[in-house]
Amino acid sequence: MATFTQRMKELRREKNITLENLAKALNTTKSTLSRYENNLRTPNVDFINQLAKYFNVSVDYLLGNSDDKTFPDSKEDTPEEKISKLVKENKIRTLAAHFDGEDITDDDVEDIKNFIEFVVQKGRIKTNNLFSIRRDSMTYDELLEEVESQGIDVFEMNIGKHKGLYADNTIAVSKDIKTTKEKVCVLAEELGHHHKTSGEILGKKNINKIKQEKMARNWGYEKLVGIVQLINAFEKGIRSKHDLAEYLNVTEKFLEQAIQHYKEKYGVHYKIDNYIIYFEPTLFIAKMF
Known part of the structure; x- marks a missing residue:
């Protein structure tokens, strides 16, 4: 399958346009385009959409995910x-x-x-009148209230090197965690154990235990970093990883792991309504009209 850099070069040559002239048309610099073509820099979602529109091809084609050049119909719905x-x-x-x-x-x-x-x-x-309709982010106190409404006890305590533990409707969160942002991530993962796992799963040498641990973490990722929340962030103009983590009230590490989870679950991209969420080479969202 072709790559973005290959497609960009091919389209530019088909149109017989130089890097210098393309840079002028896209209001950027020749050196920036050269870095894109030589895979020395990753383009952001706005540039990819701009380039696809300029060459009149689909974003999927430009990224090498499809051989169909067809540009989405831009006609507005009645x-x-x-x-x-x-x-x-x-x-x-x-x-x-x-x-x-x-x-x-x-x-x-x-x-x-x-x-x-x-x-x-x-x-x-x-x-389910126990819970309110969730916003795009959830604070530690809000998740704590939801957890306790399910009959699960939560304690902040000294648990050694562990950040969180779960056993029979009881969750322990390390009192040494400094930020509420990290606490909400840990709490979500431990809540995942309540919903998804059973038996003793401590340790990382047993395949079944590893799978159950992954199931719990994945549940936590989808709880705090939902697909719809990613789209809402995109619509609000949020683009950088740091700003997205702030918007969702999660750590950047948790956000990266959530994106990796979606990549494993859906592949390179996922389509929902008129949006395409790409998980590779970097997270970005394309909206089709």
Whole structure:
């Protein structure tokens, strides 16, 4: 499969454009483009989208994930199409409206979208009224409250070299952990043991124990670094790893491990609605219109 650097060179040569002229067209420098072509620097998501649009190819083709050059249709959906997508995405069985107008407008779409969100949230609260609808980040105190509402006791105590331990509805978090950000990551992983593992799994030499430990950690990654939360961060203009970790209230190490988990689970990229989340060569998100 071709790489980004190979595709960039091929497209530039097909269009018979020099690095200097391409740099002018993209409002960047010749040296920056040269680093991209020689794999000395990794482009960010904005540049990749800009380059794909310039050459009129798909992001997947540009990254070497597909041989289909087709650029996504940029035609905006009609209000009716937008509503159909909302119904499908939220799994609404019946949607009816009584209004005096004849044609559905974009303002109507926004009103219906808000109503659908209300219905979905109301259904979630009715199904499980123990928890509120989660925001994009969760503080240590909020997760602590959720854990305790499940009948699990949490203690901050001296547990030696361990950062967290779990046994029979009891979680211990090391009192030596300095930041609440790291505490929430540890607590999420230990909660993963409550939901996903059984038996004694201490030690790293037994394959079954290793698998169970990984299951618990993966549960924690998805709890604090959800796919939807990654998209919401992208929509808010968050791009750097540091800013993303701050937004999600997790450590950068935890964020890196979560991304690695998604890469193992989904592969190089994952498509959801009109977004493509790429986990390699670096995390970035492409939105298709």
